[in-house]
Amino acid sequence: MKTEKTNIKAALTIATAALLGGNTVAHAETTAAKEDNSWEFDSAFLFYSETDRVSASEVILNAKKSFEDDEILNLKLTVDALTGASANGAVAQPTVQTFTRPSGNGQYDIAPGDTPLDDTFHDTRVQLNAQWTQAVADNLTASGGVHISKEYDYLSLGVNGNIAMDFDRKNSTVSLGFSHFQDTFTPEGGIPKPFASMLIGDSSAPTWDDEFAKTRLGSDDDKTTTDLLLGFTQVINRRMIMQFNYSYSMVDGYLTDPFKILTIVDDNGIAQDYVYESRPDSRVKQSIYAQSLYHFDTNVLDVSYRYMWDDGEITSHTIDSRFTIPLSDSFSRESYIQPHFRFYQQSAADFYQPFILASEPLPVFASADYRIGEMTAFTIGLKYGLLVNNGHELSFRLEYYRQTPTDAGFDEPGVLKEVDLYPSVDAMIAQVSYSF
């Protein structure tokens, strides 16, 4: 059994080294045989499942190699697959509703009283990250990395850099980071025109394709994201460490969700039309983040708080906490449990509205995406980890996540009073991790 594990690690070491070029492969073969700790691997499988909505599976493999002089190479592969149904933005109605799929090929019906969900959601994503970290002077560490992520309809390329300076016996660290992403979105069915009416009817009719094309602007669009991160870490005493961050993020380009629509309702709340959403083409968000870890006699408490605000009136509060409790060696193995609690609350974007009133003029920007509406969410979870052979760690994590969208004070005309405009979303998260 031990031999098999060592072989897996050796094989992965060679495979990882192969990505770096031929010379390193030869080197890796010899070091892998001699030195078992040349690479460290972290792997995880996660399953995420919402009740009646999206489910996702995600696999991560992270390989880390430490060289002499504390240079560190980190390579990460992430693969995920998404399937299921997602809210399309329209409101529930007392009658059956028919919607056209984002591709324009075919339609789907939603039963009376149900929140309209588009069940054609599916995607597979492959992501690669590489990061190099090294000391550049006494007490000065630099790091640089690249990122590539590809989905069926999405491509993201990114670079990042970070510099950190230690002082006061390495008790204090100041860091400055920068990252830039260039994303291209090629959604199925193309980019819809803002506020164009969703074409509904016989999609096999000879005129359908031409009519559908009239609701489109083009086949793709892009956006850039630039982040700056200023950090300060301070060791308080033997048991306590704190971190403070300030981040500034600019996103420019296509920020609209091409799959989301809004319902135009009359004064009785009855749907008259469905139109594609439209969001501003830039967003600036900022946040401050504080984290503290405290080591009790044996347990460790990790608490963080983030306050985020953007230029579209979204503000949010996030509290995240983990408590690590080592267990006695009842199975003559080191193990721990870690309860987790997270609370999140956000206010709505200024262009969020759950529907559009036909009697009022069309807004400049509007989205009914509940993810930018007023919302409260919490996560409660438990992780169990144990050390197995050779100090490898195996862990299991199970969490429950609940989002509760709330009414930010919109009047609900007529029949909209009888339907649920802000349905909750429940999700289960299950994860197995193995580090070797």
Place this chain on the structure above:
Amino acid sequence: MNTGHKIKLALIVPLIATASGCTSLGVEPWERDLLAKDAMSLTSSPIDSALDDHIYFSKEASSGGKGFGGGGCGCN
């Protein structure tokens, strides 16, 4: 001054106080036994963090803060 600004101030004041060099803070190199434990690192499980970031980036209007909150997927 809204709540947000008060919270910012509440966080920035101790930051400045800390940075201005209270000499009682910090430890000597030989006092790092507890701080050296995995559970005491600021990101005790990078894998869990990466997975969580992806979930919450896809489902909420906020991202980043602890690290970069950038793009990277078409999930939001």
